[in-house]
Amino acid sequence: MSLKKFSELFGDLDSINSTNNKIEVLKRYFLSNEPIDNSWAIYLLTGKSNKRFISGRYLKNLFSQIYEYPQWLIDTCYLKVGDSAEVITLLLKNKTTSINKELSNISLNELLSETIPALAKLTEEEKNLEIKNLWETLPEDNHLIFNKILTGTFRVGVSIGLITKSISKLINIDEEIISHRLMGDFKPSIDSYEFLINKNINLQELNSKPFPFLLANTIEDKIFKNSINDFQFEWKYDGIRMQLIKRSGNVSLWTRGQELVNESFPELVEKMSYIKDDFVLDGELLVWNLKEQIAFDFSLLQKRINRKSPTRSIQIKYPIIFIAYDLLEINGKDIREIKLENRRIELEKYFSKWQHKTENNISDIFKICDLIYPKDWSDALTYKEKSRENNTEGLIIKKKTSTYSSGRKKGIWWKYKVDPMQLDAVLIYAKGGSGRRAGLYTDYSFALWKDQELIKFASAYSGLTNIEIKELDKWIRKNTIEKFGPVRSLKPEMVFEISFEKIQISKRHKSGIAVRFPRITKWRKDKKINDADSLENAYELMKKIS
Amino acid sequence: MRTKQEDLIRYSDGSLYCELADIWIDPSKPVKRALITHAHFDHFTFGCEEYISTNETAILLKERVGDNIKIKTFEYGEEFKINGIKISFHPSGHILGSSQIRFIFAEEKWLISGDFKLQKDETCKQYEIVKTDYLISECTFGLPIFKWDESNKIANDISKWITNSPEKTSLLFCYSLGKAQRLLNEISQTNFKGNIYSHGSIHKMNNSYRELGIDIKDTIKIENKKKIDELKGSLILLPPSLSKGSYLKNCKNIQTAFASGWMSIRALRKRSGYDKGFAISDHADWDGILEVVKHSEAKNIFFHHGDSEALSKYLVEKESINVLLFGK
Numbered sequence: 001m002s003l004k005k006f007s008e009l010f011g012d013l014d015s016i017n018s019t020n021n022k023i024e025v026l027k028r029y030f031l032s033n034e035p036i037d038n039s040w041a042i043y044l045l046t047g048k049s050n051k052r053f054i055s056g057r058y059l060k061n062l063f064s065q066i067y068e069y070p071q072w073l074i075d076t077c078y079l080k081v082g083d084s085a086e087v088i089t090l091l092l093k094n095k096t097t098s099i100n101k102e103l104s105n106i107s108l109n110e111l112l113s114e115t116i117p118a119l120a121k122l123t124e125e126e127k128n129l130e131i132k133n134l135w136e137t138l139p140e141d142n143h144l145i146f147n148k149i150l151t152g153t154f155r156v157g158v159s160i161g162l163i164t165k166s167i168s169k170l171i172n173i174d175e176e177i178i179s180h181r182l183m184g185d186f187k188p189s190i191d192s193y194e195f196l197i198n199k200n201i202n203l204q205e206l207n208s209k210p211f212p213f214l215l216a217n218t219i220e221d222k223i224f225k226n227s228i229n230d231f232q233f234e235w236k237y238d239g240i241r242m243q244l245i246k247r248s249g250n251v252s253l254w255t256r257g258q259e260l261v262n263e264s265f266p267e268l269v270e271k272m273s274y275i276k277d278d279f280v281l282d283g284e285l286l287v288w289n290l291k292e293q294i295a296f297d298f299s300l301l302q303k304r305i306n307r308k309s310p311t312r313s314i315q316i317k318y319p320i321i322f323i324a325y326d327l328l329e330i331n332g333k334d335i336r337e338i339k340l341e342n343r344r345i346e347l348e349k350y351f352s353k354w355q356h357k358t359e360n361n362i363s364d365i366f367k368i369c370d371l372i373y374p375k376d377w378s379d380a381l382t383y384k385e386k387s388r389e390n391n392t393e394g395l396i397i398k399k400k401t402s403t404y405s406s407g408r409k410k411g412i413w414w415k416y417k418v419d420p421m422q423l424d425a426v427l428i429y430a431k432g433g434s435g436r437r438a439g440l441y442t443d444y445s446f447a448l449w450k451d452q453e454l455i456k457f458a459s460a461y462s463g464l465t466n467i468e469i470k471e472l473d474k475w476i477r478k479n480t481i482e483k484f485g486p487v488r489s490l491k492p493e494m495v496f497e498i499s500f501e502k503i504q505i506s507k508r509h510k511s512g513i514a515v516r517f518p519r520i521t522k523w524r525k526d527k528k529i530n531d532a533d534s535l536e537n538a539y540e541l542m543k544k545i546s
Numbered sequence: 547m548r549t550k551q552e553d554l555i556r557y558s559d560g561s562l563y564c565e566l567a568d569i570w571i572d573p574s575k576p577v578k579r580a581l582i583t584h585a586h587f588d589h590f591t592f593g594c595e596e597y598i599s600t601n602e603t604a605i606l607l608k609e610r611v612g613d614n615i616k617i618k619t620f621e622y623g624e625e626f627k628i629n630g631i632k633i634s635f636h637p638s639g640h641i642l643g644s645s646q647i648r649f650i651f652a653e654e655k656w657l658i659s660g661d662f663k664l665q666k667d668e669t670c671k672q673y674e675i676v677k678t679d680y681l682i683s684e685c686t687f688g689l690p691i692f693k694w695d696e697s698n699k700i701a702n703d704i705s706k707w708i709t710n711s712p713e714k715t716s717l718l719f720c721y722s723l724g725k726a727q728r729l730l731n732e733i734s735q736t737n738f739k740g741n742i743y744s745h746g747s748i749h750k751m752n753n754s755y756r757e758l759g760i761d762i763k764d765t766i767k768i769e770n771k772k773k774i775d776e777l778k779g780s781l782i783l784l785p786p787s788l789s790k791g792s793y794l795k796n797c798k799n800i801q802t803a804f805a806s807g808w809m810s811i812r813a814l815r816k817r818s819g820y821d822k823g824f825a826i827s828d829h830a831d832w833d834g835i836l837e838v839v840k841h842s843e844a845k846n847i848f849f850h851h852g853d854s855e856a857l858s859k860y861l862v863e864k865e866s867i868n869v870l871l872f873g874k
Contacts, residue, residue, distance in 0.1 A: 014812070015822040069690075070863065076856040077691045082813050090691035090810065438813035466817075 002037040002107045005029070007145050009041070013156050022158065026166035030197075037108045039193035044149070046160050048186045052152030053116055054131075056084025059151055063088050066132050067095070079486060082438020085147035092135055092143050103137045112188070116149060161407065171197050176212070179406050184209040184258055210243040210254035211280060211328055211336065212406030216396055216413035223397070223414060224377050232340060232400055233372040233380065234325055235392040236415055238298050239286035240305070244268075244322055246278050247332075253285075263308040267315050267365060268322055274360045277350065280329035281322075282404075283369070288321035290364060294390045297504070298516070324351070325369040325396075328404055336404035343404070344371075380416070387418050393501070394418040420499035421515075421541055423533040424524055426454055427494040430476045432486045433461070441476045441488065442469055444520070446498055448511065449534040454492055457511040457538065458500065463520030472523075495532050497522035503542045513538055554631075554649060554656050555682060557850065557872035562658060562682065564649060567628040569598075571647060571658055581633070582617075583660030584644035585610065585723060600635050602643025602758055606723065609754045622671065638662035639673035640828050641724030642755060648676055657842060659683040661851075663827065664834045665694055669727045669760050673838075681844035685835055687807055688849070688857035692831045694807070700826045701732035704781075704803070707822060708738055711801055712779045717794070719820065720805040722747040722785045724828055727755050727762050729783070729805060734763040743768050744783040775799045789820065807831070832857075839867065846870055 012025045030038050042048075054062075060078070064071045074087065081087045106115070115134070119127050131150075138146055148154040164182060168175040181196050185208075223231075241256040251269045253261050262269050265285065287300040296318075304310060304318050327347040328336050335343060351368045372395065374380035380395065387394050394417035402412040425446035433442030443461050447454035464472065472494070479491040499521040506514035513535070524531075555564045555571075562571040570577045576593030583589055583599075585606035597617040599607070604617040620626055622645065625634045635645035640661040649656040657678035664673050708716040720726050726748045733742070744752065744765040752762050768774070768782060775797050784793075786804065794800065802820045809815050809823025830838065839847060839861065846868045849858060858869040 015815075017821055070860070073690065073856055073860060077689050080689060081691060081811055086812055087691060090693070093693040436813050436816050438811070 002033050002109075003111055003142050003145065004104070004139065005033060006037070006041060006044075006108045007141050010145060010156055013045075013158055019162065022162055023166045023169060026158075026163065027170050030166065030170055034107070034109070035190045035193040036188070039188040039190065039196075040108045040112050042163060042182075042193070042196070043186060043188040044154050045156065045158050046163055046182065046186070047155065053119060053150050056151045056153070059084050059088050059147065062128055062131060063091060066128075067091075079432050080439050082432075082434040082436070083153065085151045085153050086144060088147050089143040093140065095136060103134070104139050106138070106142075109188075111146070112149065167196060171199055173199060173201065176406060177201055179212040180206050180209060183212060184254060185260065207247055208252070210245060210252075210258070211282075211404075213241065213243070213256050213282070214404050214406060214413060215408040216415040217408055217410060219397070219414045219416045228374060228376050228380065230400055232344065232398045233374060233383070234369050234396045234398070235372065235387065235390065236394045236396045236417065237284040237286055237295055237323065237369075238391070238393050239284040239295065239301055239323075242283060242285050242322065243328070244272060244279075244281040244283060244324070246272060246275065247280075248278065249273070261305075264304060264306075264310065265320055266309065268320060271360060271362050271365050272322075274358050274362065275354050276357070277354070278329075278331050279327065279350070281324040281347075282326040282328055283322055283324035285320060285322050287318050290319065295392070297391065297502070299504075320365065322366050323369050324366070326404065339401050339403065340398055341400040384416050384418055420501055420517075420521075421503060422497055422499045422521065423448065423457075423538060423541070424495055424527060424531065425457065425498050426492045426529045426532045427496060428454055428456060428490055428492055430488050430490060437469075440469060440473045442473075444496075446496060446518075447492070447532075448538060449532060450511075450536075454529075455511045455535060457509070457513060457535070458498055458515050458518040460498060460518045460520050463499075464523065468523060492529050495524040495527040495529060496520050497524055503538065505542070511535060511538075513542065554651055554654065554680070555658070557848075562850075564631065566651065567631045567633070567649075569628060570594075572660075579628075581647055582607065583638070583647065583658070584641055586641070586661070586721075589661075600643045600645050603645070604643075605758060606643055606751070606754055609750065610723070622674075636674045636676050637671035639664060639667060639670060642670040642727070642758060642760060644670065644724075646674070646676055648678065654679055656680040657682065657844070659838065661686075661829060662834075662838070663830045664837060666697055667728050667828070668731050669724075669755060669762070675838075675841045677841075677843050679844060680846050680848070681839065681842050682848045682850065683835065683838065684829065685849045685852035685854045685857050686829045687827065687831050688835055688852050688854055690832045692807060692810060692827075693833060694810075694825065694827060694831045697728070697732050697826060698735065700805075700824050701729070701736050704729070704733060704805075704824055705736035705738035707801075707803065708740065708779070708781050713799070715774055715777045715780055715782060715797070715800045717774075717782050717784055717800050717802045718805060718824075719784050719786045719789050719802065721828075723751045725805060725826075726783050727752060727760065728828070729826070730763050730765065731761075733781070738781070741766060741777070741780040742783070743777065743780060745785060745788065747785050748783050772796070836861075836865075839865075848872055 009029045013022055016022050016025065060074050063069060064074055077087050078084065119130060122130060134146065160182060164175050164178045168178045186192060243254045245252045245254065251272045253265060255261055286295040287304065289296050300318050304320060324347065327343050327350065330346065330350065347368055355363055372383055374383055384394050394415060397414045397416055399412050425448055427444055428447045429445035430441040431443040433440055443459065445456050445459045447456045476488060476490060479493065480488040481491060482489045498518050500515035500518040502516035504514055505512060554566065555562055561573045569579045569581055571581045572583055572589040573580050574591055576591060579596045580594040581598050582603055585603045590607065597615055599617060599619060600622060601619040604619045620635055622635050622637055625632050632650040634648050636648060638644045638646045638660045640663055644660060646660050646662065647658045655678040657676055659682065661684055662673055704718065720729055742763065742765045745768055749765060749767040752765060755762050771793060774782065803822040803824055804818055804820040805824045805826050807825055807827030807829060810825035815823040848870050861867040861869050
């Protein structure tokens with residue numbers, strides 16, 4: 001019954017722009033479907049898991065094999081559509097031979113808890129046959145959802161916030177509570193849905209879940225009119241934002257992406273469990289240079305993120321630290337409603353107690369963030385400019401009287417980031433975009449001069465307006481030198497200002513340098529390619545910083 | 547492979563040209579003599595000394611650009627001769643009056659498909675299969691991802707889209723000539739029984755269709771755009787050019803959709819800026835093009851109007867059909 005309804009819901013959400021209408025559609029959906037299907041719907045819509053059962057490439061090959069379609073033709077179609085699941089859905093049209101009565105009524109729950117997981121247990125041959133069978137018996141309207149779930153690419157323009165709002169309106173309970181209930185692990189089941197829509201608020205039930213994270217906004221000019229004394233200043237670290245929770249003696253590490261990462265950082269879990277109190281701390285995980293008391297580069301942290309059960313030598317080679325900047329709960333008491341300045345006092349008090357009273361030494365793996373005390377706003381600016389020296393990204397500014405709410409709430413926290421580094425570079429390659437940008441050339445590569453040669457140094461996808469993208473796409477098609485599959489090499493003619501956060505030596509790149517977060521900040525139509533920067537300029541920039 | 551000197555019809559300055567007859571087909575700049583396949587503006591240019599088309603196309607064109615053009619008309623299937631070349635128009639099913647054009651010279655047949663579709667459309671003559679040796683075909687939608695749904699299914703979707711939002715005015719953007727009338731014809735056969743309004747440019751074409759004997763549902767002409775917001779539960783047909791710019795600036799209570807074959811692709815739908823897209827086209831889809839290629843029995847094919855690379859390769863590899871490129 002409800003896979004069809006879920007397909008309709010997807011279609012509706014995909015074609016409605018107004019937030020209020022989306023909420024109405026969601027409410028209607030939740031009211032008219034079974035709790036178990038609702039639970040799966042929430043699981044999919046919030047992107048709690050996008051498990052890939054088979055790859056897009058596999059899907060395309062399978063289609064090509066079954067229906068004797070040349071692979072190149074499917075690839076050409078892909079360039080226009082930008083999504084494997086959708087290409088196959090479009091190609092599958094009119095291939096449904098016998099709509100099986102049972103399958104036309106399949107529920108979202110059956111599909112996700114039985115049909116698709118069952119595929120994993122089959123041999124490749126059986127699996128292929130079964131997918132063909134499903135393609136030909138599922139009603140056509142369900143193909144897109146089916147293919148997207150198979151390839152783990154289910155996405156629709158709905159944020160967690162929107163789901164939160166819909167459920168909150170559905171049962172008339174504060175968004176903050178729903179948001180908290182949605183944090184962390186969400187296993188689709190009747191129980192998890194009933195828990196979500198339970199009208200009785202029982203804080204005990206939220207015990208295993210992190211609090212919704214409070215996020216900083218970009219700095220606004222009006223803040224400079226306020227007294228500097230109204231704010232708390234911290235360095236903005238470039239690590240993993242994390243809530244460190246110890247409740248009933250159990251330590252859990254939750255990232256902002258709501259992943260439990262205990263297994264990646266066992267040494268932190270172990271040491272924190274020595275502390276006698278229970279608590280919830282908000283902070284940042286970093287790879288730490290103990291000697292100089294500054295963070296190592298983010299690239300070292302990457303060596304730890306995806307590695308579960310790291311060996312002792314990895315732990316020594318990439319030593320981590322958790323820097324707490326806020327205390328949200330202490331011994332079972334939620335203190336988020338207390339003012340920041342008072343939470344800071346509590347944080348300092350407990351930290352000092354833990355440092356002195358804990359039997360094992362915890363100070364090499366856990367500290368609280370130092371505060372900065374600028375005299376005035378121009379002094380704050382000076383601090384910000386110096387932030388690269390200690391490997392931070394700038395400052396975080398927090399209103400001392402603020403409580404800890406959730407989301408990107410305005411007027412509480414701001415990030416005051418150091419200005420990006422910039423180079424003017426020449427566009428030399430373009431590649432077709434995918435997803436929403438399918439059919440347009442939106443992935444660009446840029447080069448810098450080395451003697452008389454242009455050497456690729458960065459790729460960027462973002463920064464141009466839609467109008468500029470269309471204009472550049474037209475230019476690219478007219479100024480292609482050669483095509484290599486989806487990539488075109490271009491006549492060197494266009495100069496762009498590229499901004500980035502970090503620059504470092506890299507042996508993997510021909511240019512010898514790697515930059516972090518490169519993006520286009522200006523289309524320099526006023527510049528000729530000879531005005532573009534050289535690799536030498538890039539090296540100078542690197543020297544200046546370190 | 548033939549060289550371009552031998553071709554009866556070739557590509558020149560972005561248009562098709564028959565040198566032997568000194569006649570251009572849908573030229574994009576003023577010439578002496580122009581054959582016009584149909585009355586869409588991208589197939590017409592001012593300033594030609596003489597135009598030749600079907601009767602319906604002539605009437606529609608004059609309605610759009612005024613009486614100040616010299617048009618000679620012929621019936622579908624009626625043969626006329628220019629410099630010894632036999633020429634005739636045949637229905638192409640694209641819009642009212644649209645035609646394929648066949649040339650016969652020295653036992654050799656050439657067929658220009660014009661814009662065409664095979665799908666049902668009660669507002670114009672059905673596509674006629676014409677046999678030929680050489681086929682010059684459009685291929686706007688020449689990829690297998692393009693497969694049209696039956697037009698009555700789309701009309702039902704449109705009807706549902708309107709009735710599901712009774713508190714809003716539904717604006718459906720579509721080409722004012724052809725698409726609008728086809729949609730009106732289909733929508734009037736659905737469950738939607740509310741009022742239908744249309745923009746002046748569409749209203750004018752509706753009248754012309756009616757004068758030419760096509761039964762089109764009566765619509766109310768939009769006189770005052772300020773009222774659009776108040777027409778809750780109604781459908782308004784508007785030309786796509788009005789979706790951007792200031793026309794709808796003060797409308798708050800609306801939902802918008804675009805009716806076009808391109809709307810079958812999600813990325814294009816998202817980029818279009820409309821709330822919703824309905825994939826309905828007056829061009830042939832992939833299967834339609836293949837069917838025409840097959841039934842025309844053409845041994846040699848040229849493609850234009852579209853990205854023909856994949857389609858050509860497919861025909862050569864899978865169907866062993868000789869696809870030629872216009873000599874450049």
